[in-house]
Amino acid sequence: MALLQISEPDASPLPHERRLAVGIDLGTTNSLVATVRNGIPVVLPDAQGRPLLPSIVRYLPDGVHVGHEAQNEQTRDPQNTIVSVKRLMGRGLADLSDARRFPYRFIDGPGMVGLGTRAGPKSPVEVSAEILRVLRERAEASLGGKLVGAVVTVPAYFDDAQRQATKDAARLAGLDVLRLLNEPTAAAIAYGLDNASQGTYAVFDLGGGTFDISILKLTRGVFEVLATNGDSALGGDDFDHRVYCWVIEAAGLPPLSAEDTRLLMLRSREAKENLTLHGTAPIVVTLANGQKVDLTLTAENFTAITQNLVAKTLAPVRRALRDAGLQPRDIQGVVMVGGATRMPQIQKAVGDFFGQPPLTNLNPDQVVALGAAIQADVLAGNRRAGDDWLLLDVIPLSLGLETMGSLVEKIIPRNSTIPVTRAQEFTTYRDGQTAMAIHVLQGERERVTDCRSLARFELRGIPPMTAGAARIRVTFQVDADGLLAVSAREQGTGVEAAITVKPSYGLTDGDIARMLQDSQAHAADDMAARALGEAQVEADQLVAVTRTALAADGDLLSATERAAIDASLAALARCREGSDHRALVAATEALNRATGELAARRMNRTVARALTGRQVDTLS
Amino acid sequence: MIDFSRNHYALFGLPERFRFEADALDRAYRALQTEVHPDRHVAGDDAQQRLALQASARVNEAYRTLKDHVTRAEYLLQLHGIDPTSGTDTVLPVAFLERQLERREAADEAAAAGDVPALDALQADVRAEAAAIEGRLAQLLDGDGAWAAARMPVRELRFLTKLQADIGAMAAVLEE
Helix, strand or coil: CCCCCCCCCCCCCCCCHHHCEEEEEEECCEEEEEEEEEEEEECCCCCCCCCCCCCCEEEECCEEEHHHHHHHHHHHHHEEEEECHHHHHCHHHHHHCCCCCCCEEECCCCCCCEEEECCCEEEEHHHHHHHHHHHHHHHHHHHHCCCEEEEEEECCHHHHHHHHHHHHHHHHCCEEEEEEEHHHHHHHHHHHHHCCCCCEEEEEEEEEEEEEEEEEEECCCCEEHHHHHEEECCCCHHHHHHHHHHHHHCCCCCCCCCHHHHHHHHHHHHHHEEEEEEEEEEEECCCCCCCCCEEEEHHHHHHHHHHHHHHHHHHHHHHHHHHHHHCCCCEEEEEEHHHHHHHHHHHHHHHHHCCCCEECCCCCCCHHHHHHHHHHHHHHHCCCCCCCEEEEECCCEEEEEEEEECCCEEEEEECCECCCCEEECCCCCCCCCCCCEEEECCCCEEEECCCCEEEEEEEEECCCCCCCCCCCCEEEECCCCCCEEEEEEECCCCCCCEEEECCCCCHHHHHHHHHHCCCCCCHHHHHHHHHHHHHHHHHHHHHHHHHHHHHHHHCCCCHHHHHHHHHHHHHHHHHCCCCCCCHHHHHHHHHHHHHHHHHHHHHHHHHHHHHHHHHHHHHC | CCCCCCCHHHHCCCCCCCCCCHHHHHHHHHHHHHHHHHHHHHCCCCCHHHHHHHHHHHHHHHHHHCHHHHHHHHHHHHHHCCCCCCCCCCCCCCCHHHHHHHHHHHHHHHHEEEHHHHHHHHHHHHHHHHHHHHHHHHHHHCCCCCCCCCCHHHHHHHHHHHHHEEEEHHHHHHHH
């Protein structure tokens, strides 16, 4: 809808008007869904009362199992039971240095890696969508209604391809994504509000398969990310794998079958967890051929085999601090997030580095989902003005273009606050050149081959000129989800080309539409009912917002303009009574157009008010 | 559309000066983002979300420019019709260049020897020289309104910022 949603000072939504919104932590190992109830964020458990949904999807001959059921069968059916799919999001086969670790039938291709299952080839996006769908259904059952939307978390260090893949998965699962939120930022919300903190904090987030470090400044009402860094392929899984390798070596095992591999990985993970809980961990496994393994993992062994993984987390911490222009002693508190931060080896290393014990008073498995739920509540408009806050996040990796000599020219440097728009001019290097290839890259290195290729496109139809005469302005725009769009324009002639960065690794809209149709969970009438439901929610929101806007700033309109809006409102009310979702969507769009100018004028007035408020502040 | 043709200072309601109250920019920035940030317009349609995206990106760009002393000084000169980054405006005093060349050589040697404290000391030297130039610049810009004369110290300051970043990067490599 086209109108500004400005909450009036005491216009708190009544309980029955609360919009149902959730936060989802789509994790490597486990996923969760949370919401805000009576002002308190809570994780929504399944029917058996279990809060965590194992991020495991098993494809059966006649359906799909997700979560605990799939987990129970993973050692028996490893090739059709997908675990840790998050590590494959937005990745080609060539990107996976650890591909051999997974027992899957990988399908190589030009884009994202595929997985061969008995249900046919599956993209990591589709696998993730299965997990998200279960969480959406859990939330709708628990909250008793359709969701307005969800905040879905991603590792802060996820690049554009990984973010886009996550957003696509959410769409495929029938979720309206209010925002992609960085996991450490979500954790900071949960912590910051709990502890009413001010100052500069570090969030150390070691999950199952990803590592993030974010440095945030908390001022009253504003969470500002100063710098972020990490490793999107480092997590608890890697510690499990070290234990697994240690067992193979200590027991002198031959190469293992897929089933035995999965079994041993599982026992290795349990051993790691037992070590944290009990200080010692027996590993007893009987392999398929009857061979028995009986070993004991000690804390000393474990510390020795994982010390370089621990050290690997500290390098990004140093880089983030340097980018923020800070020293370890400048940090008021270090928040620990992710199940892997339970390891005493990690807590000690982090404590030693910052010279203070890290904060662990919130459940590290749940804190991200809880923060996401709180943010979803804010974005859905369920909070009173003054009782809310603003997040200012950054992009984790620099964005640039390929220039002569296969070098990367950075357009937007890492840790730029988003949203951000930056443009740069380029020119032709040959006489009469009529086209220019534009290659978009992400990363910190200087050479094209060392950065991630996000997209390629061409600007065609440049009139022939002498070399260096054309002026081609390339504009990069990163939105609040951290997603990039690029456009190019020849300044003299206005020839233009634009791209939303998706083709290299993401799915096209056509792919998504096809997958939605393929999906058995969306039978035809289900789709129609769903479409109508969505259109009604949209229409109701727009009407509510329009009324609020007219009441607050109706004086900005002429009588004619006001009459046009009133007519559109009446037309929409008529369509709202019927069951034709297309008519309803059309009427909603019509009201949207009718209120476009009012929205712009309100934005102006709001900006003017914000400045006036500030000046009064300064004087007092 | 929003009137974003206003310059960065007007956007934040700040006086067009090189030096201003330290917190004033931060406060104005937060007040504006609190209104225009896309998170405040999630319920909007495509057009409104695009508007919020553009407005918020514009505020971020203005803040970034005014926050850093070099880009702020350059921006102030541009407002007075001078482009300090233009291709022809590159001359620096010989004594200045010689001093920086010596520092760069010393930094290369320290890096080769793995001597992080020496690199830190060099960075501190550069910082001290930059602070002195900044003082002169403030007088030229805010006191005398001597825009043309301010070009040289602005260039020097940009040069030193780059040098400082390079030395910092060397120390970073050694630390890892």
